[in-house]
Amino acid sequence: MHCSKVTERIHILGGGPAGSAAALAALRQGARVRIIEKSRLPRHKVCGEFFSPEIEPELEQLGGWDAFLAAGPARVRRTVLHFGARTKSSRLPEPAFGLSRYAFDRMLLDQARAAGADLVTEAGEEQPLIVATGRHAIPTQRGQRLFGFKAHFEGPTDDAVELFFFERCYVGVTAIEAGRTNVCGLAPESFLSRFGFEYDDIVMHCPALSDRLKPLRRATQWFSTGPLQYGQSFVNAGPEYPAGDALSFVDPFTGSGLLAAVRSGAMAGRAAVIGQPVADYLRECRASLRQPFQVAGVLRRALEGGWAEKLAPLAPGRLLFALTRPR
Numbered sequence: 001m002h003c004s005k006v007t008e009r010i011h012i013l014g015g016g017p018a019g020s021a022a023a024l025a026a027l028r029q030g031a032r033v034r035i036i037e038k039s040r041l042p043r044h045k046v047c048g049e050f051f052s053p054e055i056e057p058e059l060e061q062l063g064g065w066d067a068f069l070a071a072g073p074a075r076v077r078r079t080v081l082h083f084g085a086r087t088k089s090s091r092l093p094e095p096a097f098g099l100s101r102y103a104f105d106r107m108l109l110d111q112a113r114a115a116g117a118d119l120v121t122e123a124g125e126e127q128p129l130i131v132a133t134g135r136h137a138i139p140t141q142r143g144q145r146l147f148g149f150k151a152h153f154e155g156p157t158d159d160a161v162e163l164f165f166f167e168r169c170y171v172g173v174t175a176i177e178a179g180r181t182n183v184c185g186l187a188p189e190s191f192l193s194r195f196g197f198e199y200d201d202i203v204m205h206c207p208a209l210s211d212r213l214k215p216l217r218r219a220t221q222w223f224s225t226g227p228l229q230y231g232q233s234f235v236n237a238g239p240e241y242p243a244g245d246a247l248s249f250v251d252p253f254t255g256s257g258l259l260a261a262v263r264s265g266a267m268a269g270r271a272a273v274i275g276q277p278v279a280d281y282l283r284e285c286r287a288s289l290r291q292p293f294q295v296a297g298v299l300r301r302a303l304e305g306g307w308a309e310k311l312a313p314l315a316p317g318r319l320l321f322a323l324t325r326p327r
């Protein structure tokens with residue numbers, strides 16, 4: 001690896017998980033850090049709020065693991081996939097976690113600030129070196145667009161992440177902190193508009209999901225996001241280090257977006273301080289994240305083609321889980 005110089009001041013655009021992880025990593029290298037975040041945080045974010053087990057070593061390295069545990073994440077020990085009346089269950093090799101984005105994003109940003117990062121709402125004269133601004137907004141054709149939605153529920157919890165597949169959409173149900181359950185889905189606009197974007201009606205449309213939600217009571221409004229556009233920018237001609245969803249956003253089915261955001265953020269923070277060439281940084285990101293991104297691409301095509309429901313029950317659950325993890 002060829003590194004040119006040590007950068008002492010790092011400006012990071014975006015204070016989500018990738019931006020905060022970049023800040024923590026750069027601070028650990030002795031840099032001074034400024035985070036430019038345009039929104040008021042914390043806030044609810046549309047997300048499955050599922051963290052795969054590999055988040056532990058990533059946060060350990062950044063000094064954020066104890067704070068993560070202190071936020072009280074739920075333990076997730078099983079996966080249950082529902083395809084119509086068929087279900088496919090498997091035990092996770094290690095426990096995963098459920099924690100709201102409200103709690104997680106706040107925890108990580110607080111950690112970065114406590115470690116010395118300066119937080120501002122507008123960029124000054126200096127160009128940001130790390131771009132962690134989340135998904136790119138790319139115009140897509142009406143009707144074919146994908147939207148995400150989520151709400152928190154109260155009531156009995158369990159230790160499974162459940163995914164319900166129906167009509168080219170899927171909805172995930174996961175326990176989070178404080179005895180709550182997150183319900184988060186992703187669906188094409190054409191399907192959502194049949195229900196006038198009434199999410200209570202949409203989740204009742206799938207009988208297995210409707211049964212699962214019967215003992216629960218919705219505790220927040222429905223939040224929605226979109227249109228979602230998948231894309232990867234492992235090539236960047238500019239001098240900035242893209243991290244998190246700004247680097248790559250794939251179908252969130254794999255539940256590894258947050259892990260990828262924290263990992264690439266930390267890699268960007270370190271790379272920016274030591275002056276690692278951006279092309280080398282991007283090559284390392286690609287090597288680490290390629291596998292789950294490729295698998296997510298195949299799954300998205302399967303969902304769009306309507307054959308996921310036929311094929312997925314045939315694949316061993318543990319294999320599916322292993323294939324969707326970053327290296």
Ligand SMILES: Cc1cc2nc3c(=O)[nH]c(=O)nc-3n(C[C@H](O)[C@H](O)[C@H](O)COP(=O)(O)OP(=O)(O)OC[C@H]3O[C@@H](n4cnc5c(N)ncnc54)[C@H](O)[C@@H]3O)c2cc1C
Pocket residue numbers: 013014015016017018019036037038039046047048049050051052132133134135147148149184185186225228243244245246252255256257258259261
């Ligand atoms: C429906 C859905 C479900 C998902 N479920 C899961 C899941 O269960 N598990 C999982 O691991 N991942 C999941 N993901 C993916 C996960 O949400 C993302 O990978 C993660 O949010 C990426 O973090 P980030 O920091 O890159 O971006 P973000 O979380 O989007 O943060 C970007 C930040 O940058 C700020 N910003 C943007 N532009 C500017 C600007 N110009 N100036 C200053 N600030 C700016 C924004 O306000 C924001 O705070 C899901 C995604 C979707 C859409």
